[in-house]
Amino acid sequence: MSASALSLQGIRKDFGETQIIRGVDLEIPAGERHAIIGPNGAGKSTLFHLISGKYSKTGGRIGLNGEDVTTLEPYAIARKGLSRSFQITNIFPRMTVFENVRCGLLWSMGLKYAFWKLVGRQKDLNERTSEILEMIGLTDRQAIPAGVLTYAEQRTLEIGITIAGGANVIMLDEPTAGMSASETDQTVELIRRVTEGKTLVMVEHDMGVVFDLADRISVLVYGEIIATGKPEEIRNNKAVQEAYLGEAPEEETETVGGAH
């Protein structure tokens, strides 16, 4: 297995008779910020679920940090260094913001928690929670129930929970969906900050965000990656323009950033 942070080899997924993911190969080196884009129904979320272990694979192999994780359960994949967020905000609304992050930390520690508890390291846990809250800018809001946060704050909290356990591969599913332009800008900066030195894989519809954040982009169309490359390569790729962005005239392709 290759030493990429994430390695997909011939990944396939059928739902019944229908082939949804049709042989995806992708190598994402450690430290890269990688975006997966594509039209609605292309299979982006399905691919995410295959990587995080939520769905079993019809075929292919997945490597994480050089280890074969193809058949592992989601919690086992998470323990090997992969953490993902969800398209739908996935927090506990009645718990405080602090407790939500703390809970994310505990979950990521799994069995290790029993050991921590035994040796009385609650203080470390609370300190790490405070550090994360500081990093995501929610320290002032830590004592209120998460359900009271604004929508954008809830998405921020979710990013905090996703990175809490220190995973080195972070997967974000449409992190800026439903946000205003200024909230989107803030979230892009937040993602840049919290994924520094980590590997990021994100599905995102906002092309401004994609072209701003991604080192490389893969374009998924009908369950196949039709192109992988640097943002400018994707922008200029004829097959991408035709299959995904539509055969837009020159002046429109300039605004790929606003497509979708």
Ligand SMILES: Nc1ncnc2c1ncn2[C@@H]1O[C@H](COP(=O)(O)OP(=O)(O)OP(=O)(O)O)[C@@H](O)[C@H]1O
């Ligand atoms: N559990 C399922 N059972 C059957 N078909 C499914 C299932 N999940 C997804 N599909 C189908 O697989 C295809 C890909 O869906 P998926 O949600 O992965 O696409 P997507 O690229 O994430 O789309 P969007 O951009 O709209 O979120 C769609 O045709 C969808 O109807």
